Amino acid sequence: EAGVAQSPRYKIIEKRQSVAFWCNPISGHATLYWYQQILGQGPKLLIQFQNNGVVDDSQLPKDRFSAERLKGVDSTLKIQPAKLEDSAVYLCASSFRQGSEAFFGQGTRLTVV
């Protein structure tokens, strides 16, 4: 069974630039999550999708972050404009349904300089 795929693995951008991350969840998984993991901390949920609908985006900085999952499969997370404090690993995860076992991708390490 293929796991959660994310790209790119690494990204370095200057502050105020924009960046986008892509995630392909495990086939058949209805729930998709984007987490932000700052160095030395646990993952923090940014947004959760159930199929193509948003379930929870309460911790997403909506003035600069956006995410979509148009067809209920792949998802993209965008940051525009980026700030230095956005430097982190962005993890995508998926689960068969909300609250069931979540599988994580390898993450995208973002460095904002």
Added chain:
Amino acid sequence: GENVEQHPSTLSVQEGDSAVIKCTYSDSASNYFPWYKQELGKGPQLIIDIRSNVGEKKDQRIAVTLNKTAKHFSLHITETQPEDSAVYFCAAIISGYSTLTFGKGTMLLVSP
């Protein structure tokens, strides 16, 4: 919302020793408690989980215990090996209702 506290933040043991990591949670409605292992440059990987209707679960050298009354759960690793070195995260969730809340992680270092 849920708050998960995890201790210790770092743990160094000798190969063959046991390691214990403890977590507490705040929301008594939480009923699913997974543990993740994260190796350098990789995403978290589920290693064991426990549901609120069970007090203990074991899988080879790894075990998890849950005390619902005290709202704490622990990960126990016996006969540690250098390949157990990683960051371990506990998490809590109300299954089917809420999203995972993670602890801050424990860096486990197993010295040969």
